[in-house]
Amino acid sequence: MATTAIDIKHLKMLARLDLTPEEETKYSKQLGDVLAYFKLLDEVDVTGIEPTSHAFALENVWQEDVAQPGFTPEEALMNAPKKRAGQFAVPRVVEE
Amino acid sequence: MELFNTPVATLSEKLSQKEISSVELMQAYLKRIKAVEPKVDAFLSYNEEDALAQAKASDERRANGKTSGSLDGIPVGIKDVIAVKNQPLTCASKILEPYVSPYDATVIANIKVAGGIPFGRLNMDEFAMGSSTEHSAYKITKNPWDLSCIPGGSSGGSAVAVATGMSPLSLGSDTGGSIRLPASFCNVVGLKPTYGRVSRYGLTAYASSLDQIGPFGRTVEDVAMLFKVLAGRDENDSTSFPAEVPDYHAALKASAASGEKFKLGVPKEYFAEGLDPEVRASIEKAIDFYKKQGHTIVEITLPHTNIAIPVYYIIVTAEASSNLARYDGVRYGYRSPNAANALELYSKTRAEGFGAEVKRRIILGTYVLSSGYYDAYYLKAQKVRTLIRDDFMNAFQKLGVDAIVGPTSPTPAFKIGEKTDDPISMYLADIYTICVNLAGLPGISIPCGFTKSNLPIGLQLIGQPYQEARLLSIANRFDAEHKLGLKEPKL
16 A cells, blocks of 8 residues: 655644654654545545534524622642632733 | 352342342352352452442341332442442553542442442443453453463453352443453343443543443342443433433333244344354354244344454544543643653653553554544445444334344454454454444344353344334343353353
């Protein structure tokens, strides 16, 4: 089966997922094989066929906008890897 | 028969007659876990104290004449992908290792209202991505019928816990066969409900257009008892369907008493190349049983079966790459200590937190959704999905078939390590189950026989949308006669 070439460095940037050089080589090969297998799809004619996003799509599901009890600040922060002054703490994102 | 391998209907009767208490029952399972769990590794964790406290509360309700129904005091094992308040939830991933759920999933709240005892965190493939439970970051669950084989996945722990009598019932989730495949490989009953029949609130999202929560049990009747408390509309899940929830257990018994006959479709594509001869023989025997019972058997065709695997893996990886973007180390879960800036916080946290199969699927999903490829892959797959769904609706509507019968998987359980580095070969184990998710239909796997080497074989029945009552009734006709799920693996 022919392998499809993929730009693994571009993909890992899009996915915000660091890969080691070994992983890059391995996944490039495996994903190339999988994409070649996906070529099976080329044989299917879908002219005039509508896409299905959900098997039984419900449309316009409405409900009253009523305030409900929610998490306390402690509950919302209970899984925070790092917190400070009742907030999630993260590395600086804006330059000084 | 000991308590741990007694069907739920009987346990429920014993509890209501006060022959046993819920605490005694829970103790029997905990004892069984201590004996069996070291051999099969089904649980990631369980909280003995909490389980016994819930059992005690059930006994107190009963003593005060305030029992909550037929599930009151019955333990239910939980796949580690469903939130239970103040319990860990890891999805068998390192990235969620420190996570504790701040709330109950709707299905858990429903089980608690019915008096059931959610307990334990059952092993799975990381984020439910896999067919073998080998992709757990913590342990490999073993098949109790052959400890050198995989139990199927991704809900391997849930199937094994029930198959070995460590829990009478359990919950799993099914995106492409993750309930039915392990049910088939472990000789238990597993139901994947119609898309939208059960609320997904509190289920960690994998592929949102396919995911459903469903029950495992040793008999169809047991599964029906649990399923009736799971199903129904939920304001917290806008995809949950508003249709009325029948009493599945009562419907199944009424159907058996009436002796009504059904029309069953046998898809010729499910008996094509790649089907193991022993599996084929067992399935044909089961179909013959239905025929002898007076049900009508017709051959049908589902012509897009083979194309379903690429369609499924495009849709599932696309949706997964999007859903798993939330694991960024900011609000919960693992955070890399090696990040110098915000970008590294995301990319290093994800690199260090996710396992190999999850990374593989995120990269593939990112590719099929990326600029220039969307139309060729994702959009095309969604269009072929329409054709797959039309195949089924054609059988149901034009041919008037009540259910479709065939094998759950082309082979019995395979060896641990056999397919871990060959994704396509692993994906083929799901060929008969993924179409059901793509079409949104209910499907059930029931035990129907064993190979010469004593590995279980599962029969899959696929029903019409929201017709789980009929599907369970049909499955029950075979199951009630054979009761293969009560057979115990020698450990």
